[in-house]
Amino acid sequence: MRGLLSGSALAAVFLVAGCGQPSGQGGNATAPSAQTPDQAGWTKDTTAQLRDAIGKRAMHGLDQMPFAVSGTDDAALTQTALSYAGALAHGATDPKKLYDVYTVPRPEPDLRRGLADALRAGKVGDWLNSLAPQDANYKKLGQAYLALRKKPAAPTPAISDAGESIKPGASDPRLPVIARELVVLDYLDQAAATGDRYTPTMVAAVKRMQADYGMEPDGVIGADALGILNMSDVDRARSIAVNMERLRWLERTPPATRIDVNLAAARLSYWRDGKLVNSRKVVVGEPDKETPQLGSPIFRLVANPTWTVPRSVQQKEIAGKGAGYLKANNMSWKDGWIVQASGPKNSLGLVKFDMQNDHAIYLHDTPAKPLFGLVQRQRSHGCVRVDDALGFAEMLATDEGVLDQWHQARATGKETFVKLPRQIPVRMLYQTVLFDDAGEPIVRNDPYGWDDRVGSALGFKAGKALRVKTDEADVGP
Structure with missing residues (x-):
């Protein structure tokens, strides 16, 4: 499993559609020193x-x-x-x-x-x-x-786009390099990246990639598909410089116990007393409903949560569906809001990890389990859905010494809150360079297109912005 970078930019009113509420964003000032x-x-x-x-x-x-x-x-x-x-x-x-x-x-x-x-x-x-x-x-x-x-500055792609498109079943000398890039992007297992024949396994991987980027998923490797797989040395250097800058933004000594969420890779890392003890998949905000880069702590676990549907989701996605839809999804009107009752159909699932921030962003469970099987997991309205969230809640409750209280809360079948004895810091980060099992940096995709603004500010020419194209699969946050 590829690990996250462990060393790990206009202040404005912001609304995460379907998950947050508008809030002003302030800044921090450093007191001037008397030393000169x-x-x-x-x-x-x-x-x-x-x-x-x-x-x-x-x-x-x-x-x-x-x-x-x-x-x-x-x-x-x-x-x-x-x-x-x-x-x-x-x-x-x-x-x-x-x-x-x-x-x-x-x-x-x-x-x-x-x-x-x-x-x-x-x-x-x-x-x-x-x-x-x-x-x-x-x-x-x-x-x-x-x-x-040190290499020539010409933006030469690693995979030649000269010649015919590669169709399923064909042999082509470019396929080993293509297979390697599919492995880097998590579309293909390393064991299947062999030979110069376009196998059914590789075809399936290419189709998944094409679908994620809004292309016709026909499995034919043409110019558009190569545009995703191909990255020049100039592009790679720019991405690395951007990610080094992001690391410089971070505290040199982060909290020893914390949760880091890499929004670009849609993965969560749980650090306990300075050691990485768990890593798992998450689903984060889809492009145009991006999960923001927040520093915000978890202060309590919520068993059997209810969900008050935000106005944006209520108006855009539920309005006009009628009483039958509400009943089928355990929803009802309360004080002018649509509220979804606790239960397995609840969009928050069976546990919510409550966080303190002005944007109503939090971690939670979800009934939409198939989304965790996707490669590009930028699919939510802005909040972060956790794979095996109940297992993760058990882990946190155990580590924080509130496991009995958590079990009692779960058993009620009703929305019940379990306050943590100490808050657990969470950092929502965006890192498009990861490290492979050998510790070498690998450049991944930029699903939100957020590298461009950092690269430009650092003096680099604009790179190719291949944003993931997704549509949310449900109305959940």
């Missing part, structure tokens, strides 16, 4: 250290951004040093300006004080090097980026 770098002053040696560090910025995927020193006086050097330090310490871009909602905690180091201390010690280079993430995954991304940047 100018008190220490720049020397020939520390200036050389600054120039050397900036000259090596490609190891951070920042070589498309200008950080050249604009002058030789102390003020100009300080301004450049603080700008580059900020890029390393918390990102060269502001996710709150790049995305409608971004509330994942970010680093807030006192860079002016840090620079002042580094100038006094004559260790500006060491200080700058310490600001970026120090984990092995970040360093591997840097190495992969450097390797790709």
Whole structure:
């Protein structure tokens, strides 16, 4: 199983259709420090250290951004040093300006004080090097980026699109590379990626991929299908640089016990006391109803939840269906709202993981189990559906010492709340580069098309945005 990156951007009113309510999005400010770098002053040696560090910025995927020193006086050097330090310490871009909602905690180091201390010690280079993430995954991304940047800049695709389309049953020398890409995208098992013949197993994988991207699922590998499978070295380098930037947005020491949800891969990772103890599939918001990048804790488990249908779903998808539909789905009108009663047909399933945020986003169970068998699981109205949610609830209840209370709540058959003794932080992240079993970075697809805005802000030319095309399968959140 491929692991998530473990080292792991206009503030505006936002509404997750069918799952959230509008809310203002604020920002965080860092208190200014009384320390000033100018008190220490720049020397020939520390200036050389600054120039050397900036000259090596490609190891951070920042070589498309200008950080050249604009002058030789102390003020100009300080301004450049603080700008580059900020890029390393918390990102060269502001996710709150790049995305409608971004509330994942970010680093807030006192860079002016840090620079002042580094100038006094004559260790500006060491200080700058310490600001970026120090984990092995970040360093591997840097190495992969450097390797790709050394190759010719021509955006040559890995798989030639010259020649005829590949039809089922045909043999073609391009098929081994195509099979490898299908494995990377999770459409094909590694064991089936053999030979140069277009087998029925590969045909089925290609059909699933074509359906996910809004193509005719005919199994014929033509220019459109190759457009999904093909990624040039330029595209790969851009994706890696974007994901390094996303890692710089994150706290260097995240909570040891937490839940990370990768929206791009639609997978959940549960960390307990610093160790990854569980990973499972999730269903997240479909394109145009994207699950936002939130930092928000789970504070209680809800057994046998009811569901108050949001106005957007009520007006767009239930209005006009009549009393028969409501009765069949255990729904009824209460105080001007449609409420779905507890039970196996409830759109929240049998457990809800209640979270504290202004967008009504939460984790929950679902009766729509087949969605977990899909490769592209961006299918919800914005909330996060958890595979085997009852099993996950048992795990959390056990770890938090409330298993008896949870069992009692389940047994009531009614909506019952079990407060956790301590909140569990949840981070909704978006990472399009994962690591394979050998620890090597692999570039995945960008289902929301969110890489473009980060890449452009980092100075890269626009890449190919192949967004997943899905329609929600049910009215659930």
